Ligand SMILES: [Zn+2]
């Protein structure tokens with residue numbers, strides 16, 4: 108059991124993951140005879156998955172979890188990278204709405220890439236922040252307050268007001 112908090116992978120290792128993703132994509136292009144365009148890569152995934160392929164507002168993106176990759180770096184290169192590349196490639200070729208996420212098309216490409224077509228992996232998440240709570244700093248007239256994302260959104264979207272319990276002044280976002 109590892110109990111020390113895990114630090115996210117550094118810039119050097121992020122570049123290795125990006126290079127491996129590009130490499131894998133080129134191999135997928137050779138296998139499928141299709142010139143897949145390069146895809147955006149981010150390292151902003153938190154939670155229990157090592158990677159995620161996402162399409163949002165027409166933009167395709169592969170997101171990696173920098174904490175899980177820190178502990179499972181080799182597995183990440185060997186499994187997570189082809190896993191997400193295969194999601195991307197099968198989306199381009201067939202369309203997400205026409206295939207099951209880990210269906211036959213995805214599995215076939217995973218095998219062709221030399222990876223095991225496993226839908227999920229079991230990770231030891233000890234010390235890995237699975238729910239990274241963002242906090243927003245607000246001020247009243249007597250101190251500062253840390254507000255959750257939910258409260259911050261309520262103030263901005265719904266014009267809700269929160270009063271400081273001590274000075275009774277509405278909290279103002281400190282930026
Ligand atoms: Zn998947």
Ligand SMILES: [Zn+2]
Nearest residue numbers: 247249271274
């Ligand atoms: Zn106050």
